[in-house]
Amino acid sequence: MIYQDSTTVLEVRGLRASVNGIEILKGIDLTVRTGEVHAIMGPNGSGKSTFAKVLAGHPAYAVTAGTVSLEGRNLLELAPEARARAGVFLGFQYPIEIPGVANSQFLRLAYNTVQAQRGSDELDPLEFDDFVREKMKLLEMNPDFLDRSVNEGFSGGEKKRNEILQMALLEPRLGILDETDSGLDIDALRVVAGGVNQLAGKDNATVLVTHYQRLLNYIVPDYVHVMDGGRIIKTGGSELALELESRGYDWVSAEYKNAARATA
Amino acid sequence: MNTATGSGYLESLLREQPALPASPLAWLNRLRANAVERVGALTVPSARDEDWRFTDISPLTKMPFQPVTRAAKLEAAAIERFTLPEAGARLAFVDGVFAPELSYNRTAVTVANLATGAGRHAALLEPHLGRHAGFADNVFAALNTAFLHDGALIVVPRDVAVAGPLHLLFIATQPEAASYPRCLVAAQAGSAVTVIEDFVALQEAAYFTNAVSEIVLSDNASVSHVRVQRDSGAAFHIANCAVSLAHASRYRSVSVALGGRISRYNLNVLQAAEGAQCAIDGLALITGRQLADSHTCIDHAWPNGVSRQLHKCIVDGSAHAVFNGKILVRPGAQRTDSSQSSRNLLLTGKARVDTKPQLEIFADDVKCAHGATVGQLDAEEVFYLRSRGLSDAAARNLLTYAFGAEIIDRIPVASLKQRLESIVLAQTNH
Numbered sequence A: 001m002i003y004q005d006s007t008t009v010l011e012v013r014g015l016r017a018s019v020n021g022i023e024i025l026k027g028i029d030l031t032v033r034t035g036e037v038h039a040i041m042g043p044n045g046s047g048k049s050t051f052a053k054v055l056a057g058h059p060a061y062a063v064t065a066g067t068v069s070l071e072g073r074n075l076l077e078l079a080p081e082a083r084a085r086a087g088v089f090l091g092f093q094y095p096i097e098i099p100g101v102a103n104s105q106f107l108r109l110a111y112n113t114v115q116a117q118r119g120s121d122e123l124d125p126l127e128f129d130d131f132v133r134e135k136m137k138l139l140e141m142n143p144d145f146l147d148r149s150v151n152e153g154f155s156g157g158e159k160k161r162n163e164i165l166q167m168a169l170l171e172p173r174l175g176i177l178d179e180t181d182s183g184l185d186i187d188a189l190r191v192v193a194g195g196v197n198q199l200a201g202k203d204n205a206t207v208l209v210t211h212y213q214r215l216l217n218y219i220v221p222d223y224v225h226v227m228d229g230g231r232i233i234k235t236g237g238s239e240l241a242l243e244l245e246s247r248g249y250d251w252v253s254a255e256y257k258n259a260a261r262a263t264a
Numbered sequence B: 001m002n003t004a005t006g007s008g009y010l011e012s013l014l015r016e017q018p019a020l021p022a023s024p025l026a027w028l029n030r031l032r033a034n035a036v037e038r039v040g041a042l043t044v045p046s047a048r049d050e051d052w053r054f055t056d057i058s059p060l061t062k063m064p065f066q067p068v069t070r071a072a073k074l075e076a077a078a079i080e081r082f083t084l085p086e087a088g089a090r091l092a093f094v095d096g097v098f099a100p101e102l103s104y105n106r107t108a109v110t111v112a113n114l115a116t117g118a119g120r121h122a123a124l125l126e127p128h129l130g131r132h133a134g135f136a137d138n139v140f141a142a143l144n145t146a147f148l149h150d151g152a153l154i155v156v157p158r159d160v161a162v163a164g165p166l167h168l169l170f171i172a173t174q175p176e177a178a179s180y181p182r183c184l185v186a187a188q189a190g191s192a193v194t195v196i197e198d199f200v201a202l203q204e205a206a207y208f209t210n211a212v213s214e215i216v217l218s219d220n221a222s223v224s225h226v227r228v229q230r231d232s233g234a235a236f237h238i239a240n241c242a243v244s245l246a247h248a249s250r251y252r253s254v255s256v257a258l259g260g261r262i263s264r265y266n267l268n269v270l271q272a273a274e275g276a277q278c279a280i281d282g283l284a285l286i287t288g289r290q291l292a293d294s295h296t297c298i299d300h301a302w303p304n305g306v307s308r309q310l311h312k313c314i315v316d317g318s319a320h321a322v323f324n325g326k327i328l329v330r331p332g333a334q335r336t337d338s339s340q341s342s343r344n345l346l347l348t349g350k351a352r353v354d355t356k357p358q359l360e361i362f363a364d365d366v367k368c369a370h371g372a373t374v375g376q377l378d379a380e381e382v383f384y385l386r387s388r389g390l391s392d393a394a395a396r397n398l399l400t401y402a403f404g405a406e407i408i409d410r411i412p413v414a415s416l417k418q419r420l421e422s423i424v425l426a427q428t429n430h
């Protein structure tokens, strides 16, 4: 939702990043304000996941130019864990399985780490158990998932619910959800989208990365950005997503190239 | 003289053997005498032996280990931290000597000292004792058998399921002591039991533990075998375990090696009849200059056998782990279903692992899967945890812990599992 008295959560200017010496992000500008939901769409390989991971501080990606700030703070100088504690949350496209670590243990560790940073109370295992079970209801998740190893043997949809559960626990200022809809059947999609909608509020912001329009039937974005070749080549409102659904991405690329040629 | 291969060292180890009290069982005395003879004919293995290629035991031969002449009397409080509340019975051995005052048996089955219990079970023992863990060409098994006296004898009668686990606690207290733990488990048809062999130390001393265990499962028996080697970091630990599986019997084992300067565990499982199943898992968690070597052999001699194996090593400091996992499928062992996985985590540039899956398959209708990985922590897993607020160190510790916990989790005794989990947690906390 776009509010009058919103403040800037994320400010990205001229961001370039490379991996193994190959430049993937080629100058990205993006401003996200409190209350807003942004969708970043674009074909496979256009750099969406790279952008999400660079924001979260993945060490494999080198930022070669540009600035990123979170609520006025230089995000680029922070380690991934410091970004998480400052309020960045990345929901992974491919959540990692960690055999041997109980999901409940992992969730509590993450929760308490972030709580401690914010000067709030940590929860002991019993208190946390009550707390997390409430949050799981929101996502229609079976409490059995607490006793299992983190993501191990979870179906695609269960992994994604577990990601949203983590977001619900950590209450980030900026939630970046990478392809949260992929691998979900229609019921799971409805539940996950419901969770995201419930978590989106006046004081936080959400960036949805997706290459399908499907998710946007359930979570209506305020802005839709099209990414291609490591750049945002077009920005519009929620209606742009529908247009992309019916016309594909090629026309946007063509339009962008023509405009670039005209200014050259 | 080259002490590593010369006979002088072995002779010196045998010095106290003649002082051993004779058994009332003639065959047992003969068994010992045969073993003494074999020790005389064998040499200490060196790196030239294929089976000892990576494990240099020459430091062992530089110490004059002897059996203790007088066993220390321990207060119950001294072993309090090793007690397992679930245990239905405990046999304690102090430096190899049976300690009745620290032992109990609340079960209805035989859990007794071999030296005194052998007479009553002679008919059952004779075909098994020393027959499964052969010593003809194994000098350490021969040494152990030469010193065969105190030890654990477990007999589970037909169709009896023992409720609590049976805890065999081997406590090392004296430097330069040699101990020869011995264990025989006979699980009769349809019976079920959990046996824990637990090697612990009360001080950081250099001593020598040379253990032999024989575990015999009759038709449809089920044995769960937990082995914890948490010796002192200066100790030498060499152990041989032979398991024999009859028709449709099931053997599960979890072996954890944490201690010892040099440790070597040979586990040989023979599927001696159709439809036997075994799952053998192992974890070595070592650091400093420790060496932990595990050699396993699963011998599929009959059709329709199943085996599962997951062996993991976490190697820190400049420690060295060795794993050799042989799977033998004999001609005629059709429809064998076997899988083996060796996974290794090196925490430093100086840590080393030598892992060798060894498949010898002589039957054609079989399913055998195996794999080995050696590596550092997965960078994506570390990033995932950091993206949830955990520091780099906390993330690495948790993942290292989890790597080991996957094996510890398979121990079917809650109190032991918890205790080992906290040891692993402490040791993976950098």
Ligand SMILES: Nc1ncnc2c1ncn2[C@@H]1O[C@H](COP(=O)(O)OP(=O)(O)O)[C@@H](O)[C@H]1O
Binding pocket: A019, A020, A022, A024, A042, A043, A044, A045, A046, A047, A048, A049, A050, A051, A060
């Ligand atoms: N670690 C990496 N090493 C090499 N190339 C990479 C790496 N990560 C991403 N890329 C490349 O960057 C491009 C963008 O990938 P990605 O950000 O995953 O795209 P999207 O999420 O939009 O599908 C692709 O061409 C991909 O192959």
Ligand SMILES: [Mg+2]
Binding pocket: A048, A049, A050, A093, A179
């Ligand atoms: Mg992607």
